[in-house]
Structure formats: C-alpha cells, structure tokens
Amino acid sequence: MSDTATARAAEQPSLSIRNLSKAFGGVQAVNDVSFDLAKGELLALIGPNGAGKSTCFNMLNGQIRADSGSVRLAGEELIGRSPADIWRRGVGRTFQITATFPSMTVAENVAMVLMSQRRELFSLFRTAVHRHRDKALALLDLVGMAAQADRPCGVLSYGDLKRVELAVALGNEPRVLLMDEPTAGMAPRERIELMGLAARLVSDLGLSVLFTEHDMDIVFGHAGRIIVLSRGALIAEGTAQEIRSNPLVLKTYLGEGQIYGRAEG
Template sequence: MLLRVGNLSKSFDGFKAVDGVTFEVPAGRLVALIGPNGAGKSTCFNMVNGQLKPTSGSIRFNNQEIAGMRPRDIWRLGVGRTFQIAATFNSMTVIENVQIALASRDKHLLGLWKPASASHTDEAMALLEQVGMAGHARRACGVLAYGDVKRVELAIALANQPKLLLMDEPTAGMAPNERNDLMALTKQLVKERDIGVLFTEHSMDVVFEYADKLIVLARGKLIAQGDAETVRNHAHVQEVYLGTGKSFTPRATFAGGVRR
C-alpha cells in the first residue's frame, strides 16, 4: 500500500474543511477523490502534497510519515504531481521542459554556459516517447494544443520516477476525446510502472470510466468509497452528489436569522 491516510483533519479558524478522512492508495491503481464543491477534496489533496499542514491525522507514504513535510521533500521521496492548470515553460521547447525536471531530480544546476538542451537528452526523449510527444520535442510548449501540453506535464511528473502520482483535475479544459486519450495513457503507464495515482476530477464520465476506486467527500467527511458500481449505487452519494435534487443535512440551520 503506497499511501495510507488516517483520520486526517484540517481546520481554518475553527471551520473543519477536512474532518477525520481515512483512505488508502495501492500501487498499480487509479484512485479518484471526488465530491461536490466545498467537499474538502482540494484541501485533502494539498495536505497529501505538502502544501498544507494537517491539523491532525496521519499521511504515510511507503510507511514513512510525510504529514507536514515540505512539497519538495515529499517530491524527492517519489511523489509526483500535475496541476489543474498545466505548469510548463511556454517559451522553452518540449524536450527542454522535461530536461529541466530531470536536472532538478539529479540536483544538477544549469549555468548560463550549459543550456537545458545539453542535459539528459536521451532520458527526456524516452519520457516523451512514453507520452506520445517525441515528435514534438523541438517545438515550443507555447504553440501546442492544450491536450498536448497536458501530456508534456505528465512527462515532467514522471521525470522523478514517482511511485505515487497526484493529479489535480488532469482533464480540466480538455475536449472529450483529449480527456479519454490522456486518462487511457495514464492508466497504461500506471500498469507498466506499477505506480499509484490519486486524482481529483469533476468529469464523472472520466471518473467512472478510468478510476479503479473512488473516494467521495462531502462537507469535509468521507461518505463512501469503493469501485465505480458501489459508489454509483450508494444512496448517500446519489443524494448529495450525483443528482437526486436533494442535499444532505447542512451543518447549521437558521431560526429567525440566528445560526444554531
């Protein structure tokens, strides 16, 4: 089991954005973290990545406690990440973007006398081949279609040879065919590399098609987890998320305009 999250909580000025969440991510599986707006999934995701420090609870990666560690230190342990808005250098070529990630992994500082294009060329090309972008290696990232930029970002994330990959809204802004291509590629890489993936996603067609396991949050609490069929037929999930027109009991009610 690559990732074990236990009784994880995060409060902001007394408000519990995440409240006692527990789940696991095994190797070789895609696990989706989903929920309606305000469910706490982004907060939970950012605690796993190290961008937020938990108020309480445990985050164990490969049996090592990482709760509260800095993102860079977590990355060096073997946790990669992609972002909702693709993070690439638009003025640089596709291969240079990957070469910079490889140099960072190996702690190689590139001086003005040694451009990125002179380092890790073969390994960068191999990564681009894996994500189907080798033919675009010498093009600037800024001229690529958005779906191709997402593939480059995936190659960058794989440069660290991660055991766990965190993907924040990986298909945001993509056309349906691009979404399916990217997730099919991700699933293939997960199997080939035997890595675990934890991803957030608003597109339910992507979630139910590609996730091996779903974790559902609502108002900071875990309300269901399991495979697609289990979650799709879960009464509470249907009520608060999948569209019965109802919502579950709010945290506070009002009487005469006074919160109670």
C-alpha cells in the same frame, strides 16, 4: 525475510492516509479522513464544491500542513516535510492549470525537472539539457510526445501541454502520482485519451495514481476505485457500480439525473 513478512510487505499500500484533518478558522475543511492508495491503483477522489478535495490533495504533498493525522509513503511519514522533500521521496503531481515554460522546447521543459531532481546548477542549463536529452525523450515517448520534443511549448495545443506536464511529473520516477483535475479545460476526446494514458502508466509502470475529477464519465470509465468526500468527511468508497448506487452519494452529490454525466463540484 519470512514468507509471511514478504507477503505483508507486498500488501503495504503506496500511500496510507489516517485521520487527516484540517480547519481554517471555524470551518472544518477536512475531518478525520482515512484511506489507502494501493500499488498500481487508479483511485478517484470526488465530491461536491466545498467537499475538501483540494485541501486533502494539498496536504498529501505538503502544500498545506495538516492539523492532525498521518500520511505515509510506503510506511514513511510525510507530514511535516516540505513539498520539495516529498517530491524527491517519490510523490509527483500535476495541476489543474499547466505550468510549462512557453519559450522553451518540450524536451527542455522535461529536462528542467531532471536537473532539479539532481540539484544541478541552472547556470549550466544548456549543458545539462543536452546531457539529459535521452532521458527526456524516453519520458516524452511514454506520453506520446517524443515527435514534438523540439517544438516550443508555447505553440502546443492544450491537450498536448497536459501530456508534457505528465512527462514532467514522471521525471522523478514517482511511486505515487497526484493528478488534480487532469482533464480540466480539455475537449471530450482529449479527456478520454489522457485518462487512458494514465491508466496505461498505472498498468505498465506499477504507478499508483490518485486523481480528482469533475467529469463523472471519466471517473466511472477509468477509476479502479472511487472515494467520495462531502463537507470534509469521507462518505463512501467502492467501485464505480457501488458508488453509482450508493444512496448517500446520490443524495449529496450525484443526483438521479447526473449519474453518468458531468457533475459540478
């Protein structure tokens, strides 16, 4: 490969979204949205209620089929693929509400995703869990939960459950991680700690993370770049400082009194 081709390949975004659109009946939920998620970037997607954030998010991992547009993972088209197929190709995801198995241990919950990745039979569950324990512990160590590996998830605090969910999302060694309101329901200190952890994963693993979030302190304090949706359209993108001072964003979303505080949307 020539030096020019090598440089071009290095610059290829992890996730490339072009002209993404989705309508429900007569309502245009997402309208011609385009943006890139770079390798090793922590990118925030924000906007008021009804902006189209959830719809956009759900199209990226195949939960909702786009009407038009393209979503490419390192150049490979994802539109038309199932969520499971997209997951196996390297797009992980966390959700607003944690979805662990309360009666199973922390390590067993993480081992479940390792079994799924390898399409192993769940009838051999105990054998498979034992076989994947070292890998599960390594993932739990990444998120600071290895010491609680043998505790049932049902006795954990909400903040710790969020960490377990993050370990589960890392189980398929994703190139891209989608985090849907990762700090929802958490105490202020837990929010800061979780997003600090996400930022370290971006730095240490070269992971590309796209997240939605209502807490503007979290967004401005951790995102390397921010994109803003309003009524289904992308209205701004830039650094925290650029978004804070963008007149259109101030008018449609943040408001003069909400620039540094929690904005609902």
